[in-house]
Amino acid sequence: xxxxxxxxxxxxxxxxxxxxxxxxxxxxxHKDIGTMYMTFSLLxxxxxxxxxxxxxxxLFQPGLQLMKPEFFNQLIGVHALVMxxxxxxxxxxGFANWMIPLMIGAPDMALPRLNNWGFWLLPxxxxxxxxxxxxxxxxxxxxxxxxxxxxxxPLSVQGxxxxxxxxxxxxxxxxxxxxxxxxxxxxxxxxxxxxxxxMQMPLFCWGWLVTAVLLIITLPVLAGGVxxxxxxxxxxTHFFDAxxxxxxxxxxxxxxxxxHPEVYILLLPVWGLMxxxxxxxxxxxxxxxxxxxxxxxxxxxxxxxxxxxxxxxAGLPVPALLxxxxxxxxxxxxxxxxxxxxxxxxxxGAMSFETPMLFAVGFIVLFGIAGLTGLVLADVAADxxxxxxxxxxxxxxxxxxxxxxxxxxxxxxxxxxxWTGHMYSEKLGKLHFWLTVVSFNLTFMxxxxxxxxxxxxxxxxxxxxxxxxxxxxxxGSFILGLSQLIFAYNIWRCxxxxxxxxxxxxxxTSGLEWELSSPPPHHSxxxxxxxxx
Amino acid sequence: xxxxxxxxxGLYRLFAGLGLTLAAGTAIADYTWNFPKPVTPIGRxxxxxxxxxxxxxxxxxxxxFAIMIYSMLKHRKSVGAQPAxxxxxxxxxxxxxxxxxxxILLFIDFVLxxxxxxxxxxxxxxxxxxxxxxxxVTGLQWKWQYEYPDSGIKFVxxxxxxxxxxxxxxxxxxxxxxxxxxxxxxxxxxxxxxLLTSTDVIHTWWVPQFGVKRDAIPGFLRETWVRIExxxxxxxxxxxxxxxxxxxxPVVVRAVPEAEYTAWVDKKKTEMxxxxxxxxxxxxxxxxxxxxxxxxxxxxxxxxxxEGQGIPPAFPALxxxxxxxxxxxxxxxxxxxxxxxxxxxNGKAGTAMQSFKATLSDADLAAIITFERNSFGNKKGxxxxxxxxxxxx
Numbered sequence: 001x002x003x004x005x006x007x008x009x010x011x012x013x014x015x016x017x018x019x020x021x022x023x024x025x026x027x028x029x030h031k032d033i034g035t036m037y038m039t040f041s042l043l044x045x046x047x048x049x050x051x052x053x054x055x056x057x058x059l060f061q062p063g064l065q066l067m068k069p070e071f072f073n074q075l076i077g078v079h080a081l082v083m084x085x086x087x088x089x090x091x092x093x094g095f096a097n098w099m100i101p102l103m104i105g106a107p108d109m110a111l112p113r114l115n116n117w118g119f120w121l122l123p124x125x126x127x128x129x130x131x132x133x134x135x136x137x138x139x140x141x142x143x144x145x146x147x148x149x150x151x152x153x154p155l156s157v158q159g160x161x162x163x164x165x166x167x168x169x170x171x172x173x174x175x176x177x178x179x180x181x182x183x184x185x186x187x188x189x190x191x192x193x194x195x196x197x198x199m200q201m202p203l204f205c206w207g208w209l210v211t212a213v214l215l216i217i218t219l220p221v222l223a224g225g226v227x228x229x230x231x232x233x234x235x236x237t238h239f240f241d242a243x244x245x246x247x248x249x250x251x252x253x254x255x256x257x258x259x260h261p262e263v264y265i266l267l268l269p270v271w272g273l274m275x276x277x278x279x280x281x282x283x284x285x286x287x288x289x290x291x292x293x294x295x296x297x298x299x300x301x302x303x304x305x306x307x308x309x310x311x312x313x314a315g316l317p318v319p320a321l322l323x324x325x326x327x328x329x330x331x332x333x334x335x336x337x338x339x340x341x342x343x344x345x346x347x348x349g350a351m352s353f354e355t356p357m358l359f360a361v362g363f364i365v366l367f368g369i370a371g372l373t374g375l376v377l378a379d380v381a382a383d384x385x386x387x388x389x390x391x392x393x394x395x396x397x398x399x400x401x402x403x404x405x406x407x408x409x410x411x412x413x414x415x416x417x418x419w420t421g422h423m424y425s426e427k428l429g430k431l432h433f434w435l436t437v438v439s440f441n442l443t444f445m446x447x448x449x450x451x452x453x454x455x456x457x458x459x460x461x462x463x464x465x466x467x468x469x470x471x472x473x474x475x476g477s478f479i480l481g482l483s484q485l486i487f488a489y490n491i492w493r494c495x496x497x498x499x500x501x502x503x504x505x506x507x508x509t510s511g512l513e514w515e516l517s518s519p520p521p522h523h524s525x526x527x528x529x530x531x532x533x
Numbered sequence: 534x535x536x537x538x539x540x541x542x543g544l545y546r547l548f549a550g551l552g553l554t555l556a557a558g559t560a561i562a563d564y565t566w567n568f569p570k571p572v573t574p575i576g577r578x579x580x581x582x583x584x585x586x587x588x589x590x591x592x593x594x595x596x597x598f599a600i601m602i603y604s605m606l607k608h609r610k611s612v613g614a615q616p617a618x619x620x621x622x623x624x625x626x627x628x629x630x631x632x633x634x635x636x637i638l639l640f641i642d643f644v645l646x647x648x649x650x651x652x653x654x655x656x657x658x659x660x661x662x663x664x665x666x667x668x669x670v671t672g673l674q675w676k677w678q679y680e681y682p683d684s685g686i687k688f689v690x691x692x693x694x695x696x697x698x699x700x701x702x703x704x705x706x707x708x709x710x711x712x713x714x715x716x717x718x719x720x721x722x723x724x725x726x727x728l729l730t731s732t733d734v735i736h737t738w739w740v741p742q743f744g745v746k747r748d749a750i751p752g753f754l755r756e757t758w759v760r761i762e763x764x765x766x767x768x769x770x771x772x773x774x775x776x777x778x779x780x781x782x783p784v785v786v787r788a789v790p791e792a793e794y795t796a797w798v799d800k801k802k803t804e805m806x807x808x809x810x811x812x813x814x815x816x817x818x819x820x821x822x823x824x825x826x827x828x829x830x831x832x833x834x835x836x837x838x839x840e841g842q843g844i845p846p847a848f849p850a851l852x853x854x855x856x857x858x859x860x861x862x863x864x865x866x867x868x869x870x871x872x873x874x875x876x877x878x879n880g881k882a883g884t885a886m887q888s889f890k891a892t893l894s895d896a897d898l899a900a901i902i903t904f905e906r907n908s909f910g911n912k913k914g915x916x917x918x919x920x921x922x923x924x925x926x
Contacts, residue, residue, distance in 0.1 A: 062705060062709060062710075063698070063699055063700065063701040063705065064699050064700060064701075065701065068777075069777050069778060069779070069780060069781075070777050070844070070847075073774065073776075073777070073779070141846070142844075142845075142846055142847045146776075146777075147774065148774045152734075152735060152773075152774070154733065154734045154735070154751060155734040155735065155774065155775060155776060157883060158733070158734060158776070158883065158884060158885055160846065160847055233883075241752070242750075242751055242752020242753060243752060243882075247752075247753070248735060248750055248751060248752070248753075249750065249753075282608070282616060283610070283616040284616040284617060284618065285618060285619075285620040286620060287619070287620055287621060288620070288621050289620065289621075290621075291621070311748075313737060313746050313747055313748050313772075314748045314750065314755075315729075315747060315748060315750070315753075315755035315756070318654065318655065318658045321654055321658070322651065322654060325647075325650060325654070326643065326647065329642045329643065329646070329647065330642065332638060332642055333635060333638060333639070333642075336634065336635060336638050337635070339597065340631070340634060340635075343597070343600060343601045343604065346601060346604050346605065346608065347604050347608065347617075348604070348608050348614070348616070348617040348619075349604075349608050349614070349616045349617070350608065350609070350610040350614040350615060350616040351604075351605060351608055351609045351610060351614070352609070352610045352611065361601075361605070364601070365598055365601075368594060368597065368598065369594070372590035372593060372594055373590070375586075375590065375642070375646070376583070376586045376587070376590060379582065379586065379646060379650040379653075380650065380653070380654045380657070381575070381578065381579055381582060381650060381653030381654050381656075381657050381744075382579055382582050382583050382586065382650070382653075384575075384579065384657065384744060384745060384746045384747075385568060385579050385583065385741065385744055385746065387746055387772070388737055388739070388746065388772035388773055389772065449565070449566055452566070452567050452568055452583075453565055453567075453568075453569065453741075454568075454569055454739075454741030454769065454770075456737075456739065456770050456771070456772040456780075457772075457774075458774040458779060458780075459770070459779060459780030460780050461699060461710060461780050461781070462710065462780070463708070463709055463710050463711045463768075464705060464707070464709050465565070508616075
C-alpha cells in the first residue's frame with residue numbers, strides 16, 4: 001500500500017505544487033481538504049445561524065413584525081438544511097480527513113482525487129440551496145424551499161422553484177457524502193498501520209466507519225425519495241398523490257428512513273471523538289473500548305429500523321406503533337453503554353479542565369438531556385402531545401447542538417493546536433464555552449415548556465400565553481449566536497500564530513496522531529508506523 | 534466542599550440548576566410549566582404518564598450526573614489525584630456492578646415506562662368501542678371543515694383575529710390567534726369518534742387539553758377520539774406545517790351539556806335549511822355582491838389578497854386575470870374546462886388552489902364568482918345564480 005501511494009504521488013511532486021487559489025482547487029492532500037471542509041463548515045454555521053436569528057427576532061413578540069409567513073417558512077427550512085448538510089456534516093468530514101490518516105498511520109486518504117471532488121461539490125450545493133432567496137429579489141420564483149427541511153409531500157409538490165433547487169442541492173450533497181464515505185471506508189480498511197487490528201483502531205475512526213456505512217445505506221433512499229418528488233412535481237407521476245393511487249405517507253417513510261440514521265450520522269463521529277478527549281484530560285486509558293465499538297454498531301443497526309417514530313401521529317396501525325415505540329426505547333441501551341464508558345473513563349482519573357474538556361463535559365450533560373427526553377418521546381401516547389410542538393424542537397437541538405455542534409467544538413479545540421502548531425487562547429476558549437452553555441440553555445430550555453404548554457413548531461406568530469418563554473428564548477439565541485464570533489476569532493488567532501504547540505500538545509495524550517509534529521508534515525506518515533500487539 | 538475552586542463550584546451550580554429546571558417541569562402545579570389541564574381520559578392518562586416519566590428521567594439525570602460531578606470534584610489533577618489505569622471491568626464483582634445499571638434501564642424502558650405506554654396506546658387507538666357519535670374533520674389551507682354525519686351539519690371554521698391585531702396596529706385580544714367564527718360544538722361526556730382527512734396538504738388537528746393530535750392526510754381517513762369531561766371552550770392549532778398560513782388555522786371546541794348540544798344541532802339544521810333555500814331563490818346582483826365580498830374576505834383573501842392583487846407567482850392576481858375575465862358558462866349552461874367557475878369549484882391540481890365545491894354553499898360560490906368578476910377593476914357585468922351552481926354539481 002505504501003509503495004503504491006508513492007508511485008501515484010511521487011515524492012517531490014509537492015515541491016512544484018501550485019500556490020494560491022489553485023493550490024486549494026487542485027489539492028489532493030488530506031490535510032488541505034480537511035481544512036477546506038472545516039472552513040466551509042464554519043462559514044455555513046454562521047449563514048445558518050444568521051437565518052435562525054432572523055426567525056428568533058420575529059418570534060421575540062407575538063404579532064408579525066419583521067417578515068411575511070412565506071419568508072419565515074423559507075428561513076426555518078433552509079436553516080435546518082444548511083446546519084445539517086452544510087455545517088455539521090462537513091465539519092465531521094473535515095475531522096475525518098484531517099485525523100483518520102494521522103490516527104491509523106496512513107500517508108493520506110485512500111482516494112485523494114475523489115476527496116478533492118467530494119469537497120468541491122459542496123459550494124455549488126450550498127449556492128443552489130440559497131440562490132432562490134437571491135432570485136426572488138429579482139422577481140424570479142417565490143424564494144427558497146418553504147416546506148421545512150422535511151419536504152413533506154404534498155406541500156412540497158405544491159411549492160415553488162425553491163423545492164426544485166433544494167432537491168438538486170440534496171442530490172449533490174448526497175453524492176459528496178457518499179464519495180466521502182467510500183473514501184473513509186477504503187482508507188480505514190486498507191491503510192491502517194501494520195499490526196493495527198480493526199478492534200485496536202481508535203474509536204474516532206470506528207465512529208466514522210459506522211457513519212460512512214450508514215450514509216451509503218440511507219442516502220440513496222433519500223435521493224430516490226426526492227427524485228420521486230421531482231417527478232411528481234414535473235412529470236405527472238403520483239407517488240405521493242392519493243388521487244393517482246399514491247400515498248403522502250410514503251414520502252415520510254422514505255425521508256425518515258434516511259432522516260433517523262442521519263441523526264446518528266451526525267453524532268457518531270462526535271461519540272467517537274469524546275473518549276479520546278476524556279482519556280487525554282483524565283490522563284487515564286479509555287474505559288470499555290470494545291464495548292463502545294459494539295455500541296456504535298448496535299446504534300447504527302437499530303438506527304436503521306426505528307424511523308417511523310418521527311411520524312407517530314400520522315395514523316400508523318397499532319402493531320406498527322408498538323413496534324416503533326419499543327425499538328426506539330431499546331436504543332437507550334447502547335447509548336447508556338456510551339454514557340457509562342464516558343463517566344467510567346473520568347472515574348478515578350486526574351482531571352484538568354482545559355477548553356476541550358469543558359466542552360466534552362458540557363456535551364455529556366446536555367446531550368444527556370437530549371437522550372432522556374428522547375426516551376420519553378418514544379412513548380406513542382405521550383408523543384401525541386409532544387409531537388410537532390416546541391418540545392421536539394428543544395429535544396433535537398439538545399441532540400444536534402450540544403450533541404453535534406458542541407461535539408465539533410470539542411474536537412476543534414482539542415485538535416486545533418495539532419493542525420496549526422499553535423495554542424489557541426485558553427481564556428477566550430473558556431469564555432466561549434461558558435457563554436455557549438448558558439445561552440444555549442437560555443434559548444432551548446424554555447422551548448421544552450413552550451411545547452408542553454401547546455405551542456406548535458414552525459409558526460411565525462403565536463398566542464399570548466407563549467410570549468414570555470419566546471422572549472427569553474430569543475434573548476438566549478442572540479447571546480448564543482454572538483458568542484460564536486469568539487469561537488471564530490479564537491480560531492483565526494490560532495491559525496495566525498500564538499504559543500508553539502508541542503507534538504503531544506496535551507499532557508495525557510495517547511495515539512499515533514500525537515507522535516507527528518504539530519503541524520504534521522505535508523505527507524503524514526511517509527513510513528507507516530508498526531503497531532505491536 | 535471547601536476544596537472547591539470557583540470554577541468547580543460554577544460547574545456544580547450550573548448542573549444543579551439544570552436538574553432543578555427539569556424537575557420544575559413536574560413539580561410546579563402551575564400549568565404554564567406543564568400540559569394545560571387535561572379534560573379527556575386520554576389527556577389525563579398522557580399527563581400522568583408524562584409526569585411519571587419526567588420524574589424517572591429527572592432521577593436518572595440527577596443520579597448519573599451526581600456520580601460524574603463527584604468524580605469531577607474528587608478526581609482532579611489540581612487536588613493531587615493520581616490517575617488509575619483500568620480500562621474495563623476486571624473481575625466478576627466489577628462485571629456485576631457494570632451490568633446492574635443496564636438491568637435497571639431495561640426495567641425502566643420496558644416495564645416502568647413500557648407497560649403504561651402499551652395500555653395508553655391501545656386505549657388511544659380504540660376509537661370505535663361504544664362511540665356515541667362521529668365528527669368528521671377536514672383540513673383545508675388554512676381552515677377546518679367540520680361535519681356531523683348523524684345530523685347532516687357541515688360548516689367551515691376560520692380564524693377571526695383581525696389583520697390589524699396581527700400586524701400590531703391594534704391591541705391583541707385575549708384569544709389572539711385562537712378564535713374562530715364557527716366553533717365545533719360537542720356534547721360533554723359522550724365518546725366522539727373523530728375522522729380526519731384533508732383536501733390539499735397534510736394538516737394536524739391538535740387540542741392540547743384533549744391529549745389528542747392526529748394528522749389529516751389528503752386522500753386518506755385517519756381517526757382518533759375524545760370524551761370531554763367538563764364543559765368549556767378548548768383551543769388548539771394546526772400542528773403540521775401546511776404552507777403560508779399554517780400559524781393561522783386554530784381549532785376551537787366548545788363542550789356543552791347534552792341538552793344544550795341538542796338545541797345547537799336544531800339551530801344549525803335550521804340555518805342549513807335556510808342556506809339550502811338560498812340556492813333556489815333568485816338573487817339580485819347587489820345581494821350577490823354583498824354576500825360575495827363577505828365570503829371572498831373569509832375564503833379567498835388569504836391568498837388572492839383583499840384587493841385581488843394576489844402574491845404572484847404562487848398566488849395569482851385576480852385583478853385583470855384572464856381566467857376571471859373569461860367566459861362564464863357555455864351557451865347551454867355547462868361548465869367550461871379551466872374557466873373561472875371551474876377553478877373556483879374544482880381547484881387546480883398541484884397548486885394551492887383547492888376545490889371549493891365541497892366546502893362552500895351554492896350561494897357562497899355564486900356570490901364569490903359574481904363578486905370577483907365585478908371587483909378589483911374587473912368589469913364583466915355578468916352574474917351567476919346559486920341555482921346555476923347547484924345544477925353544475
